[in-house]
Amino acid sequence: MSPSLPPVAPEVFASAVESLTTRLRGRLDAAVEALAGTPVITGDGTVRVRCGEDARVTLTPGPSGTVTDPGQAHCTCLLAPRCLHLAAVLGACPVADASAADDATPADGPADRARPVGRDRPTEPDRGPGGARGPDRTPGSDRTPGSDRMPGPHRTAGTDPRTDPDPDRPAADGSRAAPGRPGAGTEALAGSGRRSVHVPSADRIRAASGLWTAAAAVLSAGTAGAGAVLQAELLRAAHTARLTGLHRAEAAALDVVRHLRDERDPHRPRALTVLADALRELLLVTHRLRAADPDPELIGAVRRHHRPDGPLRLYGVCREPVVGPDGLGGVVTHLVDDDGHGYTLPDVKPGGPARARRAGTAHVAVRSFLSDHFRVSRGGLVVTGAVVAPDGRLLPEPGVRAAFAAGRPWTPPDPAGAGHIGSLTVRDVEVAATDGEDLLVRVLPGRGDGPVRLAPAHRHPFLAHTANLRRLGEHPGLRIRVVGRLDPDRATTLRPLAVAPVPGTGATLWLPDDWQGRADLGYDHLRDDHFPPDLPRPFEPVPTAATADDPPLWRVRRLVELAVVGGRRAAAEPSRDNDRHGHAAALRRSGFVTGAELAVTLGAVAAHRARDAFGRLAADDQDRYPAQWLATAVYLAGAEAALRRKFWRG
Structure with a gap:
């Protein structure tokens, strides 16, 4: 594969688009699409893209691997730097993170550096609730339809109310945002007594208004109409927000552009749900800021890599196969610390589903530490000098040291049935029936709410999810502990990643000792001897599929x-x-x-x-x-x- 184009700071691409004439702006989207698959030549710290017979664009990233200045991008055509070639290549590059201009950090690994032109950004494994940011709001029954005032408390960044059954709890996605830099404008201090509020400055209100206008234009145009020009306007507004210290709004705008490009790219999976959530987050934050909402969480913080003060003690949870676009495949091992924060150890490279199947037992290296994903998922790690990405990924940076450590059982649900392991959900359920490839279960303890669904996390035939759910469905009355991710689109559906026995009952799984009390549904194959011979039939009648359907929301x-x-x-x-x-x-x-x-x-x-x-x-x-x-x-x-x-x- 050709090496990837380097990330580009939002303001660099925005400036290139602004310099184009109206006629050239109308041709920009077609020019970006024409670059898909174009070979990229690298060497001596530069990246070169040939754009026709007489035009060659050269990018010279800085020490961070990111193009952060217009002077780092050149074209050999006569119209340069106000040329279509330069703007098109910059538009094909991934959008740099908010901290790229401040941190001299290399790009995230070889998988990020091996992508042809036209693939917007590295593919990360599904991050679950922490991956799609959105506001946590109570239903708007107390609000008149059409009102532009949005009541309700603001959630902690990193928790998605679509998948988190308890959005009022602290974020548990492993993110560690560093404190944000001071804003460009001072904040007026209002209030008296013990409580004081920080009213956004005039600069921040203007920046938020500009972001609102740009986001509204994207929403009105739709994905088909929100091409490179509207994206550039949104990125320009995001840069203005960054200069005034509106870190949360800037990050939301960058997310919108990335998901918008994913949705417009015919070679990538659909990103409509996450795009809608990102737009909701951006519009909500800017709406409140431009109305001078004093909530300090609206300001946010720059998303940076986190370095814990001391050794990081982690416990393995499970392995999750990953099948990504562009032929990527691999595994993500989920871990959790003593405080319930989730971490991931990803191993995703080109190879597709075949590599995803093999990677479950492949070697995993954290600098000098060498083990395999099966052993780490059943045991644990002690990491010193750890570097953690905002989404919870453990990064193999210089100075990181890891050692194998003993694991521990999954955290059991509380007596009411709720439980969390990092960003994943833990539930005890009783098998009721099957519905095609889905499994209908009752959540324990029974509450009379009817059955819910367990749907395969991945349906690819190379992986074992579907076969394992079919095996579980053959044993009505079986009680299992499930770790999985709530489906973002269906309220009654959980996508399980692993299962374990429920202590204190005989009507549960009998797993081998070397599995250490759990089965990863994507890799381990359940057999007849893993089930008790005589299961008591469930007292309640087997439900029909219709009873597990979602409400018409x-x-x-x-x-x-x-x-x-x-x-x-x-x-x-x-x-x-x-x-x-x-x-x-x-x-x-x-x-x-x-x-x-x-x-x-x-x-x-x-x-x-x-x-x-x-x-x-x-x-x-x-x-x-x-x-x-x-x-x-x-x-x-x-x-x-x-x-x-x-x-x-x-």
């Missing part, structure tokens, strides 16, 4: 995501057919009255475009549509979190 999600894909024009379509498909009626019948009203109002607002006396779109109209979409998306996130608490928590 998916209808709101479909409208929210339709607006992200098709833009304002697509969001207006449901209002024109007078609810022909019965979405609003179904929501009202199921008790989601607020969701129905928000969905209807969103369609009506999208369809109505107010104009001034000169026929131009009115300023309040440009704000009303994104505010209404945001109100609907915030309600959806809160309602989905409430449903997950109902189904997965006592």
Whole structure:
């Protein structure tokens, strides 16, 4: 594979797009797409891309491996530096992290450096709840539909209310954000007595307003219309936010651009759900900041690598196969520390599903330490000089030392049925029946909420998830402890990664001693001798598949995501057919009255475009549509979190 293009600072790409003429801007998207698969030549610290017969773009990254200055990008054509070739190559490069301009840190490993032109960023394994950031909001039943005021407390960054059954708990994704740098403008101190609030400065309010406007333009255009020019405007606004110290807003904007590029790239998996969540986060944060909300968590912090003060004692949890785009495959070993923070040890390289199957027992190296993923997942590590990425990845930086240590059993759920291991969810369940490849189970202790689903985390035939769930489904009444990730799109579905016996009952798994009390569903194969010979039949009748279906809240999600894909024009379509498909009626019948009203109002607002006396779109109209979409998306996130608490928590 050709070496990767280097990451580019947002302001460098934005400046290149701003220097183009209107005619060249209209050709920019096609120029970026034409570069897909173009060979990249590297040497002497430079990266060269040939863009036709008479044009060659040369990038010279700085010590951090990132292009952080316009002077580090050159083109040989006569129009340079205001040329289409330069802007297209910079647009094909991945977007640098917020801290790239401050930290002289090399890029993240060889997998990041081996990608052809047109692949926007390195593929990371599924990060679960910590990977997609979004606000934690309670359902908006106390809010009038269409209101632009978003009530509710702000969540801790790193917790996703769509997958976290308890969004009020502290973040447990292993992230360690360093304190942010002081903002460019001083904050006015208001209040008296014991409580004081920091009102955002005028510079920060202006920066937040600029980000809101750029994000609203992306939302109105949809993924098909949000090409390189709109991305550049959003990146320019993100850079302005960075200069004023709005770290959380800047990070959200960079996430939107990355997920938007993923969604537009036909060679990458769909990223619609995470894109919608990233847009919700960005619009919510900027909406509150431009309204001078004094909440200090809206400012955020620069996401940097974390170095613990002392040795890091970690315990293995399980192994998860990874099958990524561009032929990547491998394994991620999940670990947890004494405080419940999750960490990951990834091993993802080119090789596809075949490598993902082999990697479960492959060697794992942390500097001089050498072991294998099976042994680490069953045991543990003591890491000194550890370097941890914001998403919890253990990085093999110089000075890191690791030693093997004993493991420990999974943390059991509390008496109400709730439990967490890092960012993963732990539940005790009883097998009820099968539904195709899915397994219907009852969460213990029984609460009469009906069955929920266990769906294969990966359905590829090279991996063992589907076969193991089929084996478990052959034993109704079996009780198992499950570690998995809640499905972001279905409230009643858990995607299990590993299972273990439930202590104190005979109706559970009998696992070999060398498995040390757990089975990784992607790698270990359950056999007949792993099950008790005589299982008591469950007292309750076997449920039908229909009883485990999700409530109709998916209808709101479909409208929210339709607006992200098709833009304002697509969001207006449901209002024109007078609810022909019965979405609003179904929501009202199921008790989601607020969701129905928000969905209807969103369609009506999208369809109505107010104009001034000169026929131009009115300023309040440009704000009303994104505010209404945001109100609907915030309600959806809160309602989905409430449903997950109902189904997965006592």
